[in-house]
Amino acid sequence: MNTKMKKEYVIYKLSEEMKKATRIDNELFTKFDVKRGLRNEDGTGVLVGLTKVGNVVGYERVPGGGLKPIPGKLFYRGYDVEDIAHNMMKEKRFGFEEVAYLLLSGHLPNKEELSSFGELINDNMPLEQKTKMNIIELEGNNIMNILARSVLEMYRFDPDAESTTSDILMRQSVELISKFPTIIAYAYNMLRHATHGRSLHIRHPNENLSIAENFLYMLKKDFTKLDARTLDMLLVLQAEHGGGNNSTFTVRVVSSSRTDTYSAIAAGIGSLKGPLHGGANIQVVDMYHHLQENIKDWNSVEEIDTYFTRMLNKEVYDKSGLIYGIGHAVYTISDPRALLLKELARDLAREKGKELEFAFLELLEERAIEIFGRVKNNGKTVSSNVDFYSGFVYELIGLPQEIYTPLFAMARIVGWCAHRNEELNFEGKRIIRPAYKNVLDDVAYVPIKKR
Missing domain, CATH: 1.10.580.10 (Citrate Synthase, domain 1)
Known part of the structure; x- marks a missing residue:
């Protein structure tokens, strides 16, 4: 085995061992009440601090601890x-x-x-x-x-x-x-x-x-x-x-x-x-161009619904089971940024002679929300997010x-x-230092001669 092959083998062996060492059963998160991704069981974020800078609202809590979707x-x-x-x-x-x-x-x-x-x-x-x-x-x-x-x-x-x-x-x-x-x-x-x-x-x-x-x-x-x-x-x-x-x-x-x-x-x-996080609008643009090429009639609700259903079932496009630009961690009924951007996107499309493309994107937004609810059937309320229109706007501007x-x-x-x-x-400054629960049993050290 030459030097290059030896190095490649060492990397391969380490990577395979890493896969085993990093595997943690999902059940353990529930067992120890660990908030994965700092998210509660209902999908809301775990409160970790106070702020006076900004506020994002997409739901309200109701008696009994449930969540009510709101604009x-x-x-x-x-x-x-x-x-x-x-x-x-x-x-x-x-x-x-x-x-x-x-x-x-x-x-x-x-x-x-x-x-x-x-x-x-x-x-x-x-x-x-x-x-x-x-x-x-x-x-x-x-x-x-x-x-x-x-x-x-x-x-x-x-x-x-x-x-x-x-x-x-x-x-x-x-x-x-x-x-x-x-x-x-x-x-x-x-x-x-x-x-x-x-x-x-x-x-x-x-x-x-x-x-x-x-x-x-x-x-x-x-x-x-x-x-x-x-x-x-x-x-x-x-x-x-x-x-x-x-x-x-x-x-x-x-x-x-x-x-x-x-x-x-x-x-x-x-x-x-x-x-x-920040790259979602590129995914929306790529998806939009794919749909332009693969949906023959841009006005056909039936054809769009069928294709979105296949996307959610991981049969077409990138087979991720996602419709990019739909859904948000906080917003439910609507993303106010998307609504505002949509107003300007309509004006910009008119200026650039892209009214048909805008109408197609608008219909895609409507059908994606409908089909998501129909296919997932999980009771979750979703809307388009700001990324659904931002990439389209960037393209119209020529960016x-x-x-x-x-x-x-x-x-x-x-x-x-x-x-x-x-x-x-603010007063009472403390370094942010959360905790992780170790789920591995203690192991006795083995001298190298006995391994």
Whole structure:
């Protein structure tokens, strides 16, 4: 056996032994009342902390301990996001900066405060020259990894990187929110140049543009006002989603050790990168294109129902038994983000001449919910989630799939910072340290000569 084969055999043997060592019977979780994934038996999240940042509502408890599905609500600092979004849509103005100010400070800004905050954001958008050059020189096709590395790079240029005083935390928050759009735009243009041989464009942020406009300007220069307003709304809707979502909880867990801001945020990026969290909209887009190709009559309820039934029975598409974009851990009757995004998606489809595609997606949404209930027959109420329309919207704007998840991070950095700041500033701080029940019996040590 040559050296290469020997190494491969050792890895194979270890992996097979790992499979045995990591197997835990499901019955043991019930026996010891362990909340898998920090979820209760009814699917709700285990309460592990208190927050004043955001709130996600999808059900209410009824006498006897049961859950009653209700229309979904999302609150930022006590304000209903639907009220925030509809006001912005009515006035046709950009709102991500306003939401960022609200989540960071705890109150809505007046005109003067918002204007000063916008100037501060724009002042901090340009990158350090070394960071810019590192992005250009980085190889690889995953922009989330480049984003995480660039965040860690920011540590080098912060003279107070280890400080956790409130003023330093706020400065770091503003700088991260400001620089995420620039990092992502530059990283994609580098990827486009290296992978597809396209021209390399490095456009400096424009101080007269909003965050959404600046991102599109740095990414591809040409865009419509509705493109920018729709992207802005997506950022608004994804800026925060309570402390229990995986990436925000990750940021809070890491922050509770009192590590630096950049390490905590890089950990959040790593969490969001996972396909069970931030990558869901890509799965919805792929599924949508598959259905476009495999359903002959886009208006046929019968044909769509049949195909969805086969999908749920693991017979077609990726055979996962899932309809992507349907269902949520908290929302039941409706996801307020999906409802709001759907309004803008309809306008955008009209502008781009994609009304037929939008009508097809809308019918898919209706039938998926119906068929899910019919096939699963488990009494669970489900609705579409924000991912059902976000990927479609990104495509209409002309954004590549490589930046779908980074765009999620560009929005959620606001919530991450708000939760980190809360974690480090409230009284009675404790490192987050849950427990695991060991289910293996004690074993006597065997000397190596006797093994």
